[in-house]
Amino acid sequence: MAELAQLREELDRIDDQIAKLYEERMRVCGEVGEYKVKNGRKVFDRQRENDKLADVASKVSGDFNKKGIQELYQQLMSMSRKLQYQQLVEAGALGRLPFIRISDLDRQNARVVFQGTEGAYSQAAMKQFFGENVNGFHVRTFREAMEAIEEGAADYAVLPIENSTAGPVIEMYDLLDEFENYIVAETILPIVHTLSGLPGTELSDIKRVYSKTEALMQTADFLDSHSDWQRISVVNTAIAAKKVLDDNDRTQAAVCSAYAAKVHGLSVLVDEINDAEDNSTRFIVVTNQKVFLENASKISIRFELPHRSGSLYSVLSHFIYNDLNMTKIESRPVKGRPWEYCFFVDFEGNLEEPAVKNAIRGLREETQNMKILGNY
Numbered sequence: 001m002a003e004l005a006q007l008r009e010e011l012d013r014i015d016d017q018i019a020k021l022y023e024e025r026m027r028v029c030g031e032v033g034e035y036k037v038k039n040g041r042k043v044f045d046r047q048r049e050n051d052k053l054a055d056v057a058s059k060v061s062g063d064f065n066k067k068g069i070q071e072l073y074q075q076l077m078s079m080s081r082k083l084q085y086q087q088l089v090e091a092g093a094l095g096r097l098p099f100i101r102i103s104d105l106d107r108q109n110a111r112v113v114f115q116g117t118e119g120a121y122s123q124a125a126m127k128q129f130f131g132e133n134v135n136g137f138h139v140r141t142f143r144e145a146m147e148a149i150e151e152g153a154a155d156y157a158v159l160p161i162e163n164s165t166a167g168p169v170i171e172m173y174d175l176l177d178e179f180e181n182y183i184v185a186e187t188i189l190p191i192v193h194t195l196s197g198l199p200g201t202e203l204s205d206i207k208r209v210y211s212k213t214e215a216l217m218q219t220a221d222f223l224d225s226h227s228d229w230q231r232i233s234v235v236n237t238a239i240a241a242k243k244v245l246d247d248n249d250r251t252q253a254a255v256c257s258a259y260a261a262k263v264h265g266l267s268v269l270v271d272e273i274n275d276a277e278d279n280s281t282r283f284i285v286v287t288n289q290k291v292f293l294e295n296a297s298k299i300s301i302r303f304e305l306p307h308r309s310g311s312l313y314s315v316l317s318h319f320i321y322n323d324l325n326m327t328k329i330e331s332r333p334v335k336g337r338p339w340e341y342c343f344f345v346d347f348e349g350n351l352e353e354p355a356v357k358n359a360i361r362g363l364r365e366e367t368q369n370m371k372i373l374g375n376y
């Protein structure tokens, strides 16, 4: 058996050739890139890549090597695409994105919708963002809020998307996907829950607790210490408070804000019952126009991927090669296509930056049904 040093010398000789060939291949890919820039051709050619993968696999023997060379070529072709996207940037051929830059939102004259009723956390978030004197109204469901925006009945909607304890508001992702509405801003609201009931209610009277699912999740430790209480989900914390008042029943209580309790004539029975002290919710401000503020620094997109191993890995490389910081990823099932997923990604940047345009160009070509949900 040969000595290790000897084997390594042999590997070094092979690698010298691979490195030279890699450079030569990239040089030719650059020429292809120039041709594509000149002729307005797309960088990504899926058919050509599939043919190439089949061809190189047919030239080696054994499953292990077939898979290996395909992986290697996926990486090689991904590098050539990156090079060609860079050529597009240099040639100023990245094109214009269908979003219009604005310098400010008209917070004073805006008509704003939120989900729930008087005293909802969404109302507090709306006031936090648009000011105390905001011209706001409420609807019962998230879907109705999205419809109000799409139809133009309201200019903006303020909707919860993520809680620091309970995680994403899943329904919101599906609605962002479904509606032609766009995120223009976000605001984070500290959330402090109370257990509230009719004045004079004793804890020993309570049999049922009403609230929104997420609020019940955020107060699970407290509610677990009263395991005989039945937990019932309703669409909103303030609607839960209103129900307790309307039913005029001391066996009921609501998990809601102190403000919602006050508005609906309930007494706070136990204050600050959330599990995490720094519980907070991120709300998005949504509109029906493709606009972004000039100082926007975060982008949300959604896309679908072919059901193939390595496809997410390959797509995420666009963030790495363009030096973009990805801050969040969520996946949701694609409707009507069992076990296929669409991804929601947040990353830092502004739609006017070349690196962002470059990444978006690559993502658009290499994913399916990509949509920019907003830059804010």
Ligand SMILES: O=C(O)C(=O)C[C@]1(C(=O)O)C=C[C@@H](O)C=C1
Pocket: 029, 032, 033, 043, 044, 045, 046, 048, 049, 052, 076, 077, 078, 080, 081
């Ligand atoms: O053939 C091309 O169009 C190329 O740009 C070359 C190449 C490759 O690296 O082989 C790169 C990107 C395309 O998606 C397909 C193939």
